[in-house]
Amino acid sequence: MAVMSVTEVQSFLAEHFPQIEPMRMRVEQVENGSVTVRMPIGEQHLRPGGTVSGMTQMALCDNTMYALTLAQLGPVALAVTTSLNINFLRKPSATRDMIAKARVLKRGKRLLVGEVSLYSEGEGEPVAHSTMTYSIPPGRS
Numbered sequence: 001m002a003v004m005s006v007t008e009v010q011s012f013l014a015e016h017f018p019q020i021e022p023m024r025m026r027v028e029q030v031e032n033g034s035v036t037v038r039m040p041i042g043e044q045h046l047r048p049g050g051t052v053s054g055m056t057q058m059a060l061c062d063n064t065m066y067a068l069t070l071a072q073l074g075p076v077a078l079a080v081t082t083s084l085n086i087n088f089l090r091k092p093s094a095t096r097d098m099i100a101k102a103r104v105l106k107r108g109k110r111l112l113v114g115e116v117s118l119y120s121e122g123e124g125e126p127v128a129h130s131t132m133t134y135s136i137p138p139g140r141s
Helices: 006-016 018-023 054-073
Strands: 026-031 034-039 080-088 098-107 111-120 128-135
Touching: 006 018, 006 026, 006 054, 018 054, 026 054, 034 054, 054 080, 054 098, 054 111, 054 128
Parallel strands: none
Antiparallel strands: 026 034, 034 098, 080 128, 098 111, 111 128
């Protein structure tokens, strides 16, 4: 069950992690065991060849997984990424928003494991897929 709403997660991120504001990521949906985040793509996100950089896609995955962790645990600033694996599947659109959909795979006492699929808005096939693990601070499981 989600313990934080879209507004609560977005407010927490804005207050505690203002460095992500330039990426303009916005939490759009929080459900039981899943979140959806949108990020507008601009020139600053592109690499030579006109594709969204891997760095941008990894940052979106990591921040989406953190939003999922917050939604599951509540406002816990000290949850941290312990692993991130990403597969780039196809070239994302340079002119459409990226949509990240994350879901919990396993929640334990000390670790939360999840996956994030990235899409170019309006496309049915993912452009990237990531699996991630977050460490849960003691006393927050």
